[in-house]
Amino acid sequence: MPPSARELLTRLAPDFPARHVGEIHTDTTEFMSISAGDVIQLGARHFLVLRDEAERRFGLEDPKFWVKRCRNLETGNRNILKLVFHESFPMTIGSMVVTCTRSPRKESRILDLVRGxxxxxxxxxxxxxxxxxxxxxxxxxxxxxxxxxxxxxMSHRDYFHTLFPDVLARFIEACEAIAWLHDHNEKHGDVRRDHLYVSYDTGRYVWIDFDYTFDFQESPFGLDLFGLGNIIQFLVGMGQHTTQSITPAQRKLIEAEDCSIMFANRIVNLKKLFPYIPDALNNVLLRFSLGANVFYDATRDLIRDLTKAHKALGA
Known part of the structure; x- marks a missing residue:
C-alpha cells in the first residue's frame, strides 16, 4: 500500500508542519484541487506544493492556479510545476486580429529544443x-x-548615457535567442518584459514561459516581434511613458501616431521626450507606432537595426 502524504512528509520533510499536510496526487487534471501541503507524484519523484504562482503586472497580482511552486522531496531543490491548462483568446494589433492559444505540448517541445x-x-x-x-x-x-x-x-539622461548601452547590448543577445527559435520554426509566443530575467551569476538575459502560440496570418512570427518592440520601448525609456504620465507641456508634443500600435496610450516616439536619443534608435521604436507604414517581418531585421543603433550610441 503506497504511503500517505503524512507518512511521506514525516520521512522526507520532517520540518513541514503536520497540520498543513494534504494529499498525494498522481493525476493533475483537476489542478484547482491541488494546493499547498499536497504532494504531486510523478513516477518515483515527489513534489511538495508550497504555493500557487502568480504574475504581478500593472501593480496587480494574478494567480496562476495551474502553476505550482514546489520542493522536490528527494533532492530538496525548488521547482515550478506547470500543469495542463488550455485557453484561447483574440488579440488586436491595429486592424489585425491574432488568435493566441495556450499549448502545454508546444512548451514541452521548446524545452526539449533549448535544453542546455x-x-x-x-x-x-x-x-x-x-x-x-x-x-x-x-x-x-x-x-x-x-x-x-x-x-x-537616477535621471533618464544618466541612465541612457551610462547604463543603457550595456542593457541594449544584452537585449540584442536576447533578440538573437528569439531569432534562433524562429530559425527552428518555433515561436516564444509570449514575449513580454516580465518574461525576461537577468541571471545573478552571468548577467545574461534569460527567457521564460513558452506555452503560448499564436496564429498571425500576416506575419508568422509577428507577435514575438511586437513583444520585442514593447520591451525595447521600455528599456529606452527607463520605464513606460504614457499620455497620462507625462507633463502637460510634453503632452502638447505628442500626436496619436507617436503612440504604440498595440497600446494607444503608450508613447514610442521617445525622442520627443528625450531629444538626445539618436535617430537610429528612435527610428526602430517608430516601427512599432501607429504612424508606421512598414513593420518588421523578421527578428534578424530588428537585430540589424538595433546593432546599428548601438553603434550610434558611441559605446
Missing part, C-alpha cells in the same frame, strides 16, 4: 498517470529585467 541553452529557462516534461504533460521547470536564479530597470534611482 541558458538563454532560456530549463526543464523537462513528465506525464502524470492521466497522460497530462507536466512541465518540471528549474527556477531561474535571477531578477526580472523590468524590475531592475524600475528600481534604478
Amino acid at each position: 541553452d541558458h538563454r532560456f529557462m530549463q526543464g523537462e516534461t513528465v506525464l502524470d498517470t492521466a497522460g497530462n504533460p507536466v512541465r518540471i521547470l528549474e527556477v531561474v536564479a535571477g531578477k526580472r529585467l523590468d524590475e531592475k530597470i524600475e528600481a534604478l534611482e
Whole structure:
C-alpha cells in the first residue's frame, strides 16, 4: 500500500508542519484541487506544493492556479510545476486580429529544443498517470529585467548615457535567442518584459514561459516581434511613458501616431521626450507606432537595426 502524504512528509520533510499536510496526487487534471501541503507524484519523484504562482503586472497580482511552486522531496531543490491548462483568446494589433492559444505540448517541445541553452529557462516534461504533460521547470536564479530597470534611482539622461548601452547590448543577445527559435520554426509566443530575467551569476538575459502560440496570418512570427518592440520601448525609456504620465507641456508634443500600435496610450516616439536619443534608435521604436507604414517581418531585421543603433550610441 503506497504511503500517505503524512507518512511521506514525516520521512522526507520532517520540518513541514503536520497540520498543513494534504494529499498525494498522481493525476493533475483537476489542478484547482491541488494546493499547498499536497504532494504531486510523478513516477518515483515527489513534489511538495508550497504555493500557487502568480504574475504581478500593472501593480496587480494574478494567480496562476495551474502553476505550482514546489520542493522536490528527494533532492530538496525548488521547482515550478506547470500543469495542463488550455485557453484561447483574440488579440488586436491595429486592424489585425491574432488568435493566441495556450499549448502545454508546444512548451514541452521548446524545452526539449533549448535544453542546455541558458538563454532560456530549463526543464523537462513528465506525464502524470492521466497522460497530462507536466512541465518540471528549474527556477531561474535571477531578477526580472523590468524590475531592475524600475528600481534604478537616477535621471533618464544618466541612465541612457551610462547604463543603457550595456542593457541594449544584452537585449540584442536576447533578440538573437528569439531569432534562433524562429530559425527552428518555433515561436516564444509570449514575449513580454516580465518574461525576461537577468541571471545573478552571468548577467545574461534569460527567457521564460513558452506555452503560448499564436496564429498571425500576416506575419508568422509577428507577435514575438511586437513583444520585442514593447520591451525595447521600455528599456529606452527607463520605464513606460504614457499620455497620462507625462507633463502637460510634453503632452502638447505628442500626436496619436507617436503612440504604440498595440497600446494607444503608450508613447514610442521617445525622442520627443528625450531629444538626445539618436535617430537610429528612435527610428526602430517608430516601427512599432501607429504612424508606421512598414513593420518588421523578421527578428534578424530588428537585430540589424538595433546593432546599428548601438553603434550610434558611441559605446
